[in-house]
Amino acid sequence: MMNSPILNVTGLTMDFGGIRALNALDLDVYGGEIVALIGPNGAGKTTFFNCVTGIYMPTAGEVLLTSPKTGKSESLKGLKPNQVTEKGLARTFQNIRLFPKMTVLENVMIGRHCRTKAFILGAILRNRATREEEQSILETSYAILQKVGLEQYSNEFAENLPYGGQRRLEIARALATEPLLLLLDEPAAGMNPQETLELVELIKEISADGQAILLIEHDMKLVMSLSDRIFVMDYGKKIAQGTPAEIRENPAVIKAYLGEDVDA
Numbered sequence: 168m169m170n171s172p173i174l175n176v177t178g179l180t181m182d183f184g185g186i187r188a189l190n191a192l193d194l195d196v197y198g199g200e201i202v203a204l205i206g207p208n209g210a211g212k213t214t215f216f217n218c219v220t221g222i223y224m225p226t227a228g229e230v231l232l233t234s235p236k237t238g239k240s241e242s243l244k245g246l247k248p249n250q251v252t253e254k255g256l257a258r259t260f261q262n263i264r265l266f267p268k269m270t271v272l273e274n275v276m277i278g279r280h281c282r283t284k285a286f287i288l289g290a291i292l293r294n295r296a297t298r299e300e301e302q303s304i305l306e307t308s309y310a311i312l313q314k315v316g317l318e319q320y321s322n323e324f325a326e327n328l329p330y331g332g333q334r335r336l337e338i339a340r341a342l343a344t345e346p347l348l349l350l351l352d353e354p355a356a357g358m359n360p361q362e363t364l365e366l367v368e369l370i371k372e373i374s375a376d377g378q379a380i381l382l383i384e385h386d387m388k389l390v391m392s393l394s395d396r397i398f399v400m401d402y403g404k405k406i407a408q409g410t411p412a413e414i415r416e417n418p419a420v421i422k423a424y425l426g427e428d429v430d431a
């Protein structure tokens with residue numbers, strides 16, 4: 168991999184009072200990769216996502232996002248979550264955050280609006296350019312719903328989707344922002360085995376389209392079967408990185424997970 172990484176995180180540190188939740192963490196994700204961030208409960212995985220996506224301001228470190236197309240790098244540090252999304256980093260949350268009383272299609276269209284210009288002024292003026300843009304948002308959003316297999320529910324309220332469907336809708340909304348990198352925070356949490364299998368297929372399809380993905384996940388089977396590379400954290404520090412085969416054999420990882428089944 169000779170290109171620069173899409174995401175390049177160096178020395179990321181986050182203190183909460185006396186707790187160092189992240190300790191000088193380095194992590195990178197290259198184009199087309201699926202990378203997993205794993206670690207026992209409280210290791211600092213969610214804090215890492217929150218620092219990278221502008222929810223927390225890290226105590227120290229740097230977060231760079233590079234467009235593989237233009238080669239242009241930008242720092243995400245200190246940006247607000249919506250600015251981070253605009254720069255090309257989209258995420259889903261551990262707890263689903265949809266607009267329950269909006270339709271499935273509308274939830275995706277909201278993600279789409281971050282990539283369009285005329286929206287607010289246009290909504291007032293309703294000129295031809297705006298109508299065309301709205302039509303294009305509608306079509307693209309519908310195509311994304313087809314991608315995740317939810318098009319038949321496009322006019323349902325989001326809250327009426329089954330749980331697995333709501334998680335897929337969150338992914339659809341994140342994809343609608345056309346991210347350089349997609350962050351998935353425990354995408355399989357709470358899913359039954361069938362939903363998890365379908366999710367794995369969906370993530371593989373999205374990846375096959377060239378989408379770079381970084382995910383936090385506790386389901387080791389999913390992590391081992393999907394990831395190109397894995398980063399392992401414990402107590403805020405990176406304790407290992409490598410391919411699934413390397414991570415499975417890593418003594419530090421086995422020790423951190425003592426009592427948990429890494430060999431899934």
Ligand SMILES: Nc1ncnc2c1ncn2[C@@H]1O[C@H](COP(=O)(O)OP(=O)(O)OP(=O)(O)O)[C@@H](O)[C@H]1O
Pocket residue numbers: 183186188206207208209210211212213214215
């Ligand atoms: N807002 C906060 N204020 C104070 N401490 C926090 C805050 N957020 C996280 N922490 C602490 O930072 C540490 C890392 O927590 P974090 O939620 O990032 O771990 P995690 O790896 O995501 O865990 P899990 O797998 O259980 O989701 C924990 O000790 C946690 O208590």
